[in-house]
Structure formats: C-alpha cells, structure tokens
Amino acid sequence: MEMKDNFGSKGYTLIELMIVIAILGIMGGILIPRGSSYQKYRLKVYAEQLCEDIRFVRHWNMNNEGNCHLALSTQHYRIVKNTAIYKRVDLPLKYNIYFTQGKETLRFTSKGVPRMGGCSIRIADTKLKASMEITVVPASGRVLLKDEIIQN
Secondary structure (H helix, E strand, C coil): CCCCCCCCCCCCCHHHHHHHHHHHHHHHHHHCCCHHHHHHHHHHHHHHHHHHHHHHHHHHHHHCCCCEEEEECCCEEEEEECCEEEEEEECCCCEEEEECCCCCEEEECCCCCECCCCEEEEEEECCCCEEEEEEECCCCCCEEECCCCEEC
C-alpha cells in the first residue's frame, strides 16, 4: 500500500521565497539610481542642454540671415528666431537660472561675438545646493561649460 501526501506540491518553500526576495533586493539596489548622484546627473543634463542651446543661437547668427537670440528667466529660457518662439525650456521647480543683471537676453553678431559682452550663467539645484556654470567669452563668443559641480 502506498501512502499519499496530503500537502501536494502547491506553493513554494520558505527557502525559495527568501532566494527570490534576495535576488529582487540585489537587482533593485543596482537598477535604482542613487539619490544625490542621480540629482547631480540631472543638474549636469540641464546645464549641458542650456549650453548647447546657447551654441545653437551663436551658430544660427553666424550662418543665417535674421535675428536669433536666447531670452533667460529664472525658471525657463526661450530661443527666439526673428519674433517667433522657436523653443522654450521650462525647468523643474527646484532648478534656477542665475545670470548677470542686464544680460537676460543673449545676442550674437554674425561673427559669433556676443553683442553685450561676455557673461556667466549658473544653473542651480536649490535642494541639492549645487550648481554648474556656463561662461560666454566676450572676445570670441566661445561657450564653455565648467565640468565640475559647485557646492553652494
């Protein structure tokens, strides 16, 4: 006579469940970005985007007829071609743009030189208390992004 097991094979053992939870924990630790390093990465992305947009405006004025400029505000900036808004970038609430007073509009000549002289623009993460700086060189119009995050 054979004995039948009443429990059957419905379900998982405790060891199997613990192994699955451990694997999920390890994957979560690897895949979920770290808090402050991810925030610094986002700050760098916004600074690089603004830097590239300034370079775009400079390049446009050097190679095309017409007027193109970049208008800065503390929470957003706009690229304006002639009188039409070509692009508008709104920053999240915790990011601010700081610029020299009177330099809220960046215009370049057909030679790529800034019309109002050079300037420094900082994009800051107010919660992380960190910022990155973009410099527009007055003599040449060259646009530089400092590759370091400044802790405020």
